[in-house]
Amino acid sequence: MADGGLFARWPVIRQLRGQDGRGQAARSARTDALRPRVEEADSVARSVCPYCAVGCGQLVYVKDGKVSQIEGDPDSPISRGRLCPKGSASKQLVTHAGRQTTVLYRRPYGTEWEPLDLGTAMEMIADRVTRTRRDTWQQEHEGKVVRRTLGIAGLGGATLDNEENYLMKKLYTALGAIQVENQARI
Numbered sequence: 001m002a003d004g005g006l007f008a009r010w011p012v013i014r015q016l017r018g019q020d021g022r023g024q025a026a027r028s029a030r031t032d033a034l035r036p037r038v039e040e041a042d043s044v045a046r047s048v049c050p051y052c053a054v055g056c057g058q059l060v061y062v063k064d065g066k067v068s069q070i071e072g073d074p075d076s077p078i079s080r081g082r083l084c085p086k087g088s089a090s091k092q093l094v095t096h097a098g099r100q101t102t103v104l105y106r107r108p109y110g111t112e113w114e115p116l117d118l119g120t121a122m123e124m125i126a127d128r129v130t131r132t133r134r135d136t137w138q139q140e141h142e143g144k145v146v147r148r149t150l151g152i153a154g155l156g157g158a159t160l161d162n163e164e165n166y167l168m169k170k171l172y173t174a175l176g177a178i179q180v181e182n183q184a185r186i
């Protein structure tokens, strides 16, 4: 029987020899030329996926001051390097061409969105927060000092990351708001 015959065609032998379509048999010059996407990153930062309550660990790679890749963090005891499709695509939160990058405002009873420059929008928000806090401030409630406002509440979105939520909680607490919640619950 040619070339070892039946023994040579035995799958275990073919796998050991790299002839079964895997290992060396599946490699090509292009395979050998492929490089990891993160190889040229300038730095990497640890973060947490903002999408859901699992809180998978992420490695955020940066090149030339921009996010170049986001991958699972093998050192995370929560996810051990894994990300679901949403977490794997979270780079698009900062890079996708379809992201909304300008302020849109719909005035009370308005039916259309109006573009606003960022400075104007920030002034409007600051005015409303200041006015609401002043008008709804409670120094005491039922004989107890509470120093709070029930006129301001915070509801974070799922795509806010850990660090953003931390800063927002500090701001709301400083304002005296006690109704602070986040959809992600990380």
Ligand code: SF4
Residues within 6 Å of the ligand: 049, 050, 051, 052, 053, 054, 055, 056, 079, 082, 083, 084, 085, 086, 087, 088
């Ligand atoms: S969305 Fe996916 S990757 Fe992100 S925390 Fe949840 S399970 Fe993990």
